[in-house]
Amino acid sequence: MAGLEDPGWEAAAGEEFLREALQVLLEEAVRKGTDVTEKVCEWREPLELRELLDLELRSGGEPPERLLQRCRDVVRFSVKTGHPRFFNQLFSGLDPHALAGRLLTEALNTSQYTFEVAPVFVLMEGVVLAKLRELVGWSSGDGIFAPGGSMCNMYAMNVARFQRFPECRSLGMMALPRLALFTSCDSHYSIQKGAAFLGIGTDNVRLVATDERGKMIPEELEKEIQKAKAEAAWGGSALLSSKHRHLLAGIERAHSVTWNPHKMLTVGLQCSAFLLRDTSGLLQRCHGSGATYLFQRDKFYDMSYDTGDKTPQCGRRVDCLKLWLLWKAIGTQGLAQRVERAFACTRYLAEEVKRRDGFELVMEPEFINLCFWFVPPSLRGRESCPDYWPSLGKVAPAIKERMMRKGSMMVGYQPHGTRVNFFRQIVTSPAVTRADLDFFLDEIERLGWDL
Amino acid sequence: MAGLEDPGWEAAAGEEFLREALQVLLEEAVRKGTDVTEKVCEWREPLELRELLDLELRSGGEPPERLLQRCRDVVRFSVKTGHPRFFNQLFSGLDPHALAGRLLTEALNTSQYTFEVAPVFVLMEGVVLAKLRELVGWSSGDGIFAPGGSMCNMYAMNVARFQRFPECRSLGMMALPRLALFTSCDSHYSIQKGAAFLGIGTDNVRLVATDERGKMIPEELEKEIQKAKAEAAWGGSALLSSKHRHLLAGIERAHSVTWNPHKMLTVGLQCSAFLLRDTSGLLQRCHGSGATYLFQRDKFYDMSYDTGDKTPQCGRRVDCLKLWLLWKAIGTQGLAQRVERAFACTRYLAEEVKRRDGFELVMEPEFINLCFWFVPPSLRGRESCPDYWPSLGKVAPAIKERMMRKGSMMVGYQPHGTRVNFFRQIVTSPAVTRADLDFFLDEIERLGWDL
Numbered sequence: 001m002a003g004l005e006d007p008g009w010e011a012a013a014g015e016e017f018l019r020e021a022l023q024v025l026l027e028e029a030v031r032k033g034t035d036v037t038e039k040v041c042e043w044r045e046p047l048e049l050r051e052l053l054d055l056e057l058r059s060g061g062e063p064p065e066r067l068l069q070r071c072r073d074v075v076r077f078s079v080k081t082g083h084p085r086f087f088n089q090l091f092s093g094l095d096p097h098a099l100a101g102r103l104l105t106e107a108l109n110t111s112q113y114t115f116e117v118a119p120v121f122v123l124m125e126g127v128v129l130a131k132l133r134e135l136v137g138w139s140s141g142d143g144i145f146a147p148g149g150s151m152c153n154m155y156a157m158n159v160a161r162f163q164r165f166p167e168c169r170s171l172g173m174m175a176l177p178r179l180a181l182f183t184s185c186d187s188h189y190s191i192q193k194g195a196a197f198l199g200i201g202t203d204n205v206r207l208v209a210t211d212e213r214g215k216m217i218p219e220e221l222e223k224e225i226q227k228a229k230a231e232a233a234w235g236g237s238a239l240l241s242s243k244h245r246h247l248l249a250g251i252e253r254a255h256s257v258t259w260n261p262h263k264m265l266t267v268g269l270q271c272s273a274f275l276l277r278d279t280s281g282l283l284q285r286c287h288g289s290g291a292t293y294l295f296q297r298d299k300f301y302d303m304s305y306d307t308g309d310k311t312p313q314c315g316r317r318v319d320c321l322k323l324w325l326l327w328k329a330i331g332t333q334g335l336a337q338r339v340e341r342a343f344a345c346t347r348y349l350a351e352e353v354k355r356r357d358g359f360e361l362v363m364e365p366e367f368i369n370l371c372f373w374f375v376p377p378s379l380r381g382r383e384s385c386p387d388y389w390p391s392l393g394k395v396a397p398a399i400k401e402r403m404m405r406k407g408s409m410m411v412g413y414q415p416h417g418t419r420v421n422f423f424r425q426i427v428t429s430p431a432v433t434r435a436d437l438d439f440f441l442d443e444i445e446r447l448g449w450d451l
Numbered sequence: 452m453a454g455l456e457d458p459g460w461e462a463a464a465g466e467e468f469l470r471e472a473l474q475v476l477l478e479e480a481v482r483k484g485t486d487v488t489e490k491v492c493e494w495r496e497p498l499e500l501r502e503l504l505d506l507e508l509r510s511g512g513e514p515p516e517r518l519l520q521r522c523r524d525v526v527r528f529s530v531k532t533g534h535p536r537f538f539n540q541l542f543s544g545l546d547p548h549a550l551a552g553r554l555l556t557e558a559l560n561t562s563q564y565t566f567e568v569a570p571v572f573v574l575m576e577g578v579v580l581a582k583l584r585e586l587v588g589w590s591s592g593d594g595i596f597a598p599g600g601s602m603c604n605m606y607a608m609n610v611a612r613f614q615r616f617p618e619c620r621s622l623g624m625m626a627l628p629r630l631a632l633f634t635s636c637d638s639h640y641s642i643q644k645g646a647a648f649l650g651i652g653t654d655n656v657r658l659v660a661t662d663e664r665g666k667m668i669p670e671e672l673e674k675e676i677q678k679a680k681a682e683a684a685w686g687g688s689a690l691l692s693s694k695h696r697h698l699l700a701g702i703e704r705a706h707s708v709t710w711n712p713h714k715m716l717t718v719g720l721q722c723s724a725f726l727l728r729d730t731s732g733l734l735q736r737c738h739g740s741g742a743t744y745l746f747q748r749d750k751f752y753d754m755s756y757d758t759g760d761k762t763p764q765c766g767r768r769v770d771c772l773k774l775w776l777l778w779k780a781i782g783t784q785g786l787a788q789r790v791e792r793a794f795a796c797t798r799y800l801a802e803e804v805k806r807r808d809g810f811e812l813v814m815e816p817e818f819i820n821l822c823f824w825f826v827p828p829s830l831r832g833r834e835s836c837p838d839y840w841p842s843l844g845k846v847a848p849a850i851k852e853r854m855m856r857k858g859s860m861m862v863g864y865q866p867h868g869t870r871v872n873f874f875r876q877i878v879t880s881p882a883v884t885r886a887d888l889d890f891f892l893d894e895i896e897r898l899g900w901d902l
Contacts, residue, residue: 004799004888007535008792008881014547015481021551022473029558030466041570046756049570055578057775061782067548070779071555074772078559078571084458088568089745091560091766096465097518099557100472104522106553107480108529109545109719116855117539119492119500120529127506147598150765158648172652173624189742190765197609197738197763199650201623262766268560270768287648291640293865293875294540298845300852305497312648314601314641315542315713317721321525324508328521331512341459348455394749401751404567414744424744430459437455 017064021071028075034082034094034431039407041079049077084431085409087440093266093429097329101322102268111315112145113294113308115301118318122305125320128327132259133275135239137252142283143275144310145319150190152258152274155287155312157181157194159256159276162286169286173199181205186214188232213363235367237264240332241339247367264342264368264428265335267322283310338430342368345427349437356441362422370425371416374399374444376451393420395451402447409443468515472522479526485533485545485882490858492530500528535882536860538891544717544880548780552773553719562766563596564745564759566752569769573756576771579778583710584726586690588703593734594726595761596770601641603709603725606738606763608632608645610707610727613737620737624650632656635667639683664814686818688715691783692790698818715793715819715879716786718773734761789881793819796878800888807892813873821876822867825850825895827902844871846902853898860894 032038044052053073062070080086082094110118112125129143146152161168165176173179179200183191185207195205209220236259238244239251251257255277262271276283288309295306308316327335346368353359353372358380362371373392382388396413403409412424425440483489495503504524513521531537533545561569563576580594597603612619616627624630630651634642636658646656660671687710689695690702702708706728713722727734739760746757759767778786797819804810804823809831813822824843833839847864854860863875876891 003792004795004885007884008789009546011485011882015477018481018547018551019477022477022554025555025558026466026470026473029555030469033558034462044570046566046570046574046753050574053571053574055575055775057578057582057778057783059783061780061785067776067780070776071551074555074571075559079561079568081559081561081568089562091562094558094560095460096469100469100522102557103473103554104476104480104525106550106557106719107476107484107545108526108532109542110530110532111540111542111720115497116861117530117532119495119497120504120525123497123501123504124506127508131508147602147768148764148766150763151598154648154763161650168650168652169647170652170654172630172646172655173650174627174629175652176625178625179623188765189740190763193738193740193763195623196620197605198648199612199619199624201619201621201626203621204623268557269562269766287644289640289644292867293863296848296865296872298848298872300848300855302497312601312605312641312644313599314639315599315720317598324506325518325521327508329512329518332508332510334512338459341454344455397747397749397751404751410567412744414747416743421747421749431462433458434455 020068024071033080036084040083040085040410041407042077043404084436087425088410088412090263093431095266098267098322098326101325105318105321112318115305121318124324128320128324132273136257138277140279141277146272146274148270149258149260149272152272153190154194155274156256159286184210184216186210241336261323271319271323287312342428346370371422373422374448376448389420396421398451399448471519475522484531487535491534491536491861492858493528494855535887538876539861539863541714544882546717549718549773549777552776556769556772563769566756572769575775579771579775583724587708589728591730592728597723597725599721600709600711600723603723604641605645606725607707610737635661637661637665692787712774722770722774738763793879797821822873824873825899827899840871847872849902850899
C-alpha cells in the first residue's frame with residue numbers, strides 16, 4: 001500500500017521545531033514571564049486581540065517560523081501567572097521543579113487508569129496520596145487525583161450518598177428519601193453545582209449560618225443536623241507547617257478531604273487530591289464499572305494496581321509527578337517553609353494596611369487571604385454619608401481596570417454578603433519579596449488616588 | 452520582617468535545573484521514546500519498581516543531580532506511548548506541534564474560567580469549538596472542553612435532563628418522574644457511570660440491542676423510545692476526512708456531540724470537546740452558578756467572555772492550545788491526511804490478517820478498530836472441540852504478558868459478549884510505517900507460536 005513506507009511526518013523537522021519552541025518557552029514564558037520589570041499582562045480588548053492573533057483554522061498548514069511567532073504571540077498576550085505581581089487568584093508562581101514534572105508528564109503522555117500504561121505514576125500517586133493522608137492524620141485510607149477541587153467535592157458528595165444509600169447507584173435518587181445536604185453558607189460554590197449535577201437539587205442544600213469570620217457556627221449546625229462533610233480545598237497545605245496546622249485542628253475527624261496542592265504549593269493547575277479515610281474499597285464500589293477492555297480479570301499482574309476504576313473519569317491525566325518532584329527537591333521542610341513564608345507575607349501586608357491611611361481591613365486575616373478596601377481621598381471621613389458604601393463599591397473595579405490596562409499587576413476583588421467590593425490578596429509564590437508587597441499597596445494608592 | 456527581602460527560591464539555579472530537565476525530556480522522552488529500536492516498555496514487577504524508584508517523600512530536599520537522575524528513571528520505566536509500536540489504547544504518537552502547545556500551556560499555567568486570566572485561551576477555545584461544530588455540520592451552537600470523554604458524556608446527560616426538567620437543578624431527581632436513559636448495549640461504560648453519578652441510577656439505563664457490528668438497531672430503539680442522545684467520542688475525528696466522514700452521516704441531527712481529539716489526532720491527553728447545537732445558553736443555565744469572586748457583574752469588559760461558568764468545574768485546564776497549534780501547523784488538510792493514513796494502516800493490517808495463517812478477524816473493520824484472534828498451531832483445525840474457545844481465550848493474555856516482559860510492543864485485548872479475548876489494534880500515530888505493522892503481526896506469531 002502506497003504511502004505507508006515512510007512515517008506520516010518528518011521526525012527531524014518536528015524535533016527541530018520542538019527545540020525552538022522550548023527556547024520560546026524558556027525565554028518568553030519562564031524568564032520574561034517571571035521578571036518583575038516586565039508587565040503582568042498586555043491588555044487588549046477581546047475584538048482587537050482576536051484580530052491580532054489570527055486564530056482562524058484553515059485548510060493548509062504553516063511554516064515553522066510562522067508557528068514560532070504564533071507561540072511568541074500566545075505568550076505575549078497571555079497573563080503571566082508566574083509573575084511576582086500576579087495576585088489575582090489562588091494560584092501563582094512558577095516553580096522550576098514542579099514545571100519540570102509537568103513538562104515530563106506531557107512528554108510521557110499517558111492515562112492513569114492501569115498499571116500497564118502508567119506503572120511509575122500508579123505507584124507514585126499511591127505514595128503521594130498516602131503522604132497527604134498522613135498529614136491529615138490518617139494512617140490508612142484511600143484517594144484519587146481528580147480534575148480540580150470542585151470535582152473532588154462532587155466525588156465526596158457522591159461517595160457520602162453511596163455509603164448511606166448504596167442502592168442509589170442502581171436505582172437512582174427516585175428510590176431514596178428526600179436528602180438534605182448541610183454546608184456552611186460561605187462554602188465554595190462547587191457544593192451547589194455538585195448538588196445540581198448529582199441530582200440532589202440545590203434547594204436541598206441547607207446553608208448553615210457562619211460567624212463573621214465565615215466559620216460555621218456549631219450550634220447552628222446542631223440545630224439542623226449531625227454533620228456536614230465538605231472541606232474547603234485550598235487551605236489543606238497549611239497542614240505542612242507545624243506552626244500553622246492548628247488552623248485545621250480536627251480535620252482528621254472528617255471522612256474525606258479535598259486538597260488542592262495547585263494553589264498554595266505552586267505546583268501548577270491541575271493538582272487536586274480527593275482523600276478518604278475509608279479502607280473498605282468504598283471509592284471503587286461507588287465509582288467502578290469494570291470495563292473489560294481496560295480492567296481485564298486475567299491480567300498477569302495484580303489488578304489492584306489498576307486504580308482507574310476509582311473515578312467517574314475514564315482516561316485521566318497524570319497529576320502526581322509535578323508534586324512528587326517538587327517534594328523530592330525541597331522536602332517536607334521546604335514545603336513547610338513556603339507555607340510559612342506565605343503566612344509571613346500576609347502578616348506583613350496586614351500590618352501595612354493597618355498602618356497606611358485610606359486602607360481598611362475587612363477583617364484580620366487568619367489564613368493567607370487578605371481582604372481590604374482602599375478608600376480614595378474623596379471618600380475619606382464620609383463613612384456616615386448614605387452614598388459612602390455604594391461609592392466605595394465602585395473603587396476596586398475602577399482600580400482593577402486601570403491596573404489591567406497598565407499591566408503592572410493583577411489582584412482580584414469581590415463583594416461578599418452586605419460588604420461591597422473589596423480586594424482579596426493571596427500570596428503563594430516564593431518569588432514575592434517585601435519590595436513586591438510594598439509596590440502592591442503603593443500601586444493601588446497611585447491608581448485609585450483620584451477616584 | 453526578616454526573610455522577605457529575598458525571594459524564597461534561587462531563580463537562577465531553578466532555571467538551570469529546568470534547562471537540564473528539558474534535555475532529559477528531549478533526549479530520553481522524545482528522541483529515545485519514539486525510536487523504534489528502543490523498547491516500548493521496561494517491565495518491572497510493582498514491588499520491584501517501587502524499590503527501584505525510591506518514591507518515599509522525606510523531610511529534606513535533594514540536589515539537582517539526584518533529581519535529574521530521578522527524571523531519567525521516571526522516563527525509563529514509563530511506557531513510551533509515543534513509540535511507533537505502542538498500539539495499546541486509543542492514544543499514541545507524539546506530535547511535536549501538539550507537544551509544543553502542551554508544554555507552553557504548562558509554562559503559562561492559567562485557569563480557563565475568565566477572560567482576564569486567560570484572554571488568549573478564551574478566544575482560542577471559542578474558535579476551536581466553532582471549527583469542530585462546523586465539521587459536525589452546525590453553523591452555530593455552544594460547547595466547552597472537559598476533563599475527558601466520560602465527563603463530556605455526563606455533561607450531555609445532565610444538559611438533556613435539565614432541558615426537559617429544568618426544575619431538577621433546584622429540586623433534585625426526587626421531584627421528577629422516573630427517568631429512563633436509552634443507549635446502545637455496546638456504548639461506552641461512562642454512560643453507566645454517569646447514570647450512577649447523576650443520581651439517575653444504572654437500572655434506569657435501558658440498553659438497546661445492536662447488530663453484529665455494534666450498531667444500535669433502530670427498530671429496537673423505536674420499540675422503546677424516540678431517541679438516544681449519546682455519541683461515541685473517539686470516532687469524531689473521521690469528520691475531518693471527506694473520504695470517511697460518511698461513517699458519521701446524520702451526526703448533525705444530534706443535539707450534542709462528544710469529541711476526543713486526544714485520540715485519533717494525537718494531540719495528547721486530555722483534549723475532549725463537548726459540543727452542543729443549542730444557542731439559547733442552555734449550558735450556562737444548566738451548570739452556571741455565578742460565583743461573585745470570579746464572575747463579577749461590574750467588570751470593565753464583556754462578561755460573556757468569561758466561559759468558566761459553563762462547566763461543573765471551577766478551575767479548568769487549558770486544553771485548546773495543543774490542538775490549535777497542531778491545526779495551524781498542518782491545516783485541516785493535514786489532519787484529514789492523518790485520519791486517512793490511520794484508515795489505510797487498518798486496511799493494510801486487515802488484509803494481512805486475512806492472508807496469514809492462524810490469524811482470524813473478529814469482523815471486517817469499518818473504522819480504525821481492528822479486532823482479531825491469533826490461533827496458535829496447537830489449536831488450528833480444532834474449532835469444533837469443546838475446549839477450543841476457552842483455550843483461545845487464554846492466548847491473547849499470554850502473548851500480552853510475553854510482549855510486556857520483552858518490551859517489544861504493546862497492544863490491548865478484551866473479551867466482548869460471548870467472544871473470548873481478542874486483540875484490539877488501533878493505529879493513530881503517523882509515526883507508524885508498514886514495517887511496524889508487519890513487525891506487529893510477526894511478533895504476535897513469534898510470541899504465540901508455542902502456546
